[in-house]
Amino acid sequence: MRAHEAGALHGNDAAPTWLPYPADVNHLIPGLWSQTCRRDADGAVEVGGVSVTRLAEEVGTPAFVLDEDDFRARARRFRDAAAEAFRAHAGGEVYYAGKSFLCTEVARWVDEDGLGLDVCTGGELAVALRAGFPPARTALHGNNKSDAEIRRALEVGVGRIVVDSLGEIDQVERIAAALGTTAPVMLRITTGVEAHTHEFIATAHEDQKFGLSLSAGDAFEAIRRTLEATHLELVGLHSHIGSQIFDVGGFEVAARRVIDLVARVREELGHTITQLDLGGGFGVMYNTQHTPSTPEALMDGIAGIVEKQCHEAELPVPHVSFEPGRAIAGPSTQTLYTVGTVKDVRLGGPHHRVYVSVDGGMSDNIRTALYDADYSCLLSNRVSGERPEVVRVVGKHCESGDIVVKDEYLPADVEAGDLVSVPVTGAYCYALASNYNHVPRPPVVAVKDGAWRTLLRRETEEDLLGLDQG
Template sequence: MRAHEAGALHGNDAAPTWLPYPSDVNTLIDGLWSRTTRRTEDGAVEVGGVSVARIAEEVGTPAFVLDEDDFRHRARAFRDAFAEAFRPLAGADVYYAGKAFLCGAVARWVEEDGLGLDVCTGGELAVALRAGFPGERIALHGNNKSLAEIRRALEAGVGRIVVDSLDEIDLVDAVAAELGLRAAVMLRVTTGVEAHTHEFIATAHEDQKFGLSLTGGTAFEAVRRVLAAEHLELVGLHSHIGSQIFDTGGFEVAARRVLDLVAQVRDELDHTITQLDLGGGFGVMYNTQHTPSTPEALASGIAGIVEKQCHELELEVPHVSFEPGRAIAGPSTQTLYTVGTVKDVRLGGPHHRVYVSVDGGMSDNVRTALYDADYSCLLSGRVSEEQPEVVRVVGKHCESGDIVVKDEYLPADVRRGDLVSVPVTGAYCYSLASNYNHVPRPPVIAVKDGEIRTLIRRETEEDLLGLDVG
């Protein structure tokens, strides 16, 4: 018998055990909201000195509201924490993972704040180059790079191409030969370490599409081939173990396995690998069940791991780099919605479900449907004295699984026209946005010092129809 599309979520009105009953349903929970978010005297939420009521009036809803001060503070915090922790060793660089969220303004912020930029498609590379991002501070990822993407990256002088397969070694070597240059490459290796997270974003176990496996000698063979290639320069190894990781345990095992390969290359090929990229995947707080680490704790913990493993293997400590994306972009942004239908569905006996429908949904946040992600939300346009009630916030799309927030407490008097904010939507929400049901994608606006600036404009029906040339 086929399961209901909403799965185990269907027909259960009890609050999950991790969701605490709020003493005040109007409270902004620490850790969920960006650094300038607060409630004003009239009860409305304000971010960057701008009330959500003003945003709704001037920009409309739904809208991604990015706190510029928060984003840039987090970027600098990671930059400084890793620089300080690895200063006694061989140093460290931080690359912002553009796949989390990228636009021209963000690329410029990242460049101004001294981070590198990690891109994984020709489109992301195009955004970076148009923003004037220095090519030597760009890393190009991707498990299936086209010849055009490789050529454009080399012509732009990217600092490194992260090679993902044996076939790609030949492709990059051929394009570099055609252009008359040597391409700086890193080899992405899979260590067999699986991050403790949702299966589809745990990217280091063996049964997956990314990287060169340490098992069976594939990664070692890749090193041998790159060293033998006339137009390639091996600058280091790359390892990424997953996403939404809250501690350094997985990094300890992964680093050891990558460094074992470094030692093997030294002993058997007489070559010293001087750089190591340990990826990103640092977790954020989406709701009260999450307890992310600080940049300082992550940096010091990983620095200790790398130093210890290198000492045991009698290796010089390599220069290390990291690629946080979600941990910078995620908490900086909230999505502002307007409530439409509020429906109390009686399920028989005492059971019922309150559905609060908003004017967006899985077209602007598919992570709940894709990853079973849990989000929080807040009545943001006003405060209420009514009792808290567990609701399910859903979108406007023709899917039973179109759920934005599976379970959260909102005031019992939530009604049509209310403003609701969902925090921590800065990573992968706009990046994964679609036009499902021909719904135009929302804008991304930046707020700072009482000013609103559009980073990405709202799509229109004209935009959608303009692509339909049939």
């Protein structure tokens, strides 16, 4: 591409059509903030009874601030909704998707609140084991599990290994035989459903790395091989259609195809599959254009779909499990930043862009760059009487794509030293965090009843240099 003159086409200070002009730029929009968030008497945002100004002084910024009551209430609500929706049948349960955010204390909360735990790697399994999470309520996922990961899962007694390929059937059988045990496996089925979400988080269409293809016949062949294997127990089938999904339409198509497969297995192989895992991917409100469903509406809607499909296939309704992660962890957490430079960039003619730089960025939230995600934000250390202005919140990294919030209204008097909070950062932010530009990762602190405690401490330069053997 030839060089060309930069100009107004590279930016537009107008708000996107979905972003409403705020009646009050200081207002905490319901749904965006965890359940204990409010403004205190001084105008600062308070979460779990702790002011963000206190957190900035005592913890520093950037920092992930996790509302413990909010996280645990969301987990229990999904647990109860699934159990109630499938109460008349073989039951329903929830596995928390640890990939969204996991540490030992969160694993303990999940255990105490009666959920299962879904892990994807040996590292996540190690966290669960260190927390004392019951292996029997743990599921191991992954499209490329190592022998060591499978062996450890079998040795500690995980409740299910979700098998992702035909080759993995032989791999698990070989390791289970060597250990003299039987491996409980679920088979991940690719149903050919393309969820209406970003292509990197749509996981059930045919052209991607996960699962056993239904249309190509791999799924049925995998079931046959598993049933014939000496050291494998077929626990059930697994189907996950993607992430950040707001309705049950995709689940309807996926459930029909999986249940058709169950009926074929019964007819041709004489085996009745008694468990289905329909994954997770339930959407959350990152900004005002998102309207997520409630756990009750989701579970009731999916239960109706499964009941209908099983009735038509003359099958009993199986035990059904789900794996929400984002919908539990995401809204529970906000990221607290300190503002550095505020730059008004003229783009030619009347156009300009206000860049508000903060002391974190793509090392603690890569999702804007990776998924084109849209976030919201709020001036959180004070209230302001100034007019709202569209700004772009950016990080400190040496990348033009280091954007935290693409477009949001902040008060026109936002300045260096102010605190800005970005909500709904509990899922896939710390989990995807990096040390880009040798920036230490922020801490995660939990707040509850007017007190805070560290779940994951802030990294230091010593931590970074400790890996350098030069």
